Amino acid sequence: MKEKVLILNQDFSAIAVCSVQKAFLLVYLDKAEMVTKSDGEFLHSISAVYPVPSVIRLQRYVRVPYYGIALSRHNVMRRDGYACQYCGAVKNLTLDHLLPRCRGGQTKWQNLVTACSRCNARKGDRTPEEAGLKLLRKPTRPSLQTFLQLHLNHKNSDWKVYLGVEN
Numbered sequence: 001m002k003e004k005v006l007i008l009n010q011d012f013s014a015i016a017v018c019s020v021q022k023a024f025l026l027v028y029l030d031k032a033e034m035v036t037k038s039d040g041e042f043l044h045s046i047s048a049v050y051p052v053p054s055v056i057r058l059q060r061y062v063r064v065p066y067y068g069i070a071l072s073r074h075n076v077m078r079r080d081g082y083a084c085q086y087c088g089a090v091k092n093l094t095l096d097h098l099l100p101r102c103r104g105g106q107t108k109w110q111n112l113v114t115a116c117s118r119c120n121a122r123k124g125d126r127t128p129e130e131a132g133l134k135l136l137r138k139p140t141r142p143s144l145q146t147f148l149q150l151h152l153n154h155k156n157s158d159w160k161v162y163l164g165v166e167n
Contacts, residue, residue: 005053006148006159008035010061014148014162023053032056036158054158069142071109078150079142080114086123086133089116098139100125109141 005023007016024043026032028050037051044050069075073095083090096115099105102125113135115123123131149163159165 003038003041003052006055006162007032008055008057008162009064010058012057012162014145014159015058015062015064017148020052023056024050026058027053027056030059032058055162066144069144069147071107071112075142075147076109076112077114078147079109079139080137083114083136084116084119085113085136085139086115086119086128088136089118092117094120096120096123098135099127110139113139 003020004017005020006014007018007023007026009015020043023032027034033056034051034053035055035057036053038054041052042049043052076095077093082093084093085096093114094117096113096119097105097107098111098113101107105111119133123133128135145163148159149165
């Protein structure tokens with residue numbers, strides 16, 4: 001099972017996403033309650049059948065320190081939807097510094113974008129404007145809500161209520 005389950009704090013604020021197995025264990029051990037279940041999907045044991053959770057809520061409030069989303073290659077590509085931010089290509093992806101490092105550009109969320117190797121080579125050690133390239137979307141530091149929304153699909157559309165997403 002590769003499906004994910006949304007974890008809500010006791011106050012119904014979204015705090016994380018976990019596997020179905022972990023969510024089931026939290027519910028089974030009475031550390032969480034099932035808020036919504038997946039349609040028509042069940043976990044089977046030798047003697048019982050259990051519904052697969054889609055959203056669970058913790059029984060106790062957990063203070064979660066927020067350190068922000070870690071800056072990594074995977075998270076930058078995830079933020080950019082695994083597509084080149086210049087041409088939209090989805091193959092041969094690399095990371096590109098908008099202001100090149102050789103010109104004092106820093107490695108931070110607002111200076112990194114996903115780029116295909118062709119656009120990255122075309123840009124070289126220039127800024128996008130100097131290379132005649134236009135960004136499809138301005139890079140920003142993602143929030144936890146943004147990253148949780150990336151897990152949304154047709155199977156877990158019941159998360160929208162808890163993530164503040166419009167129908």
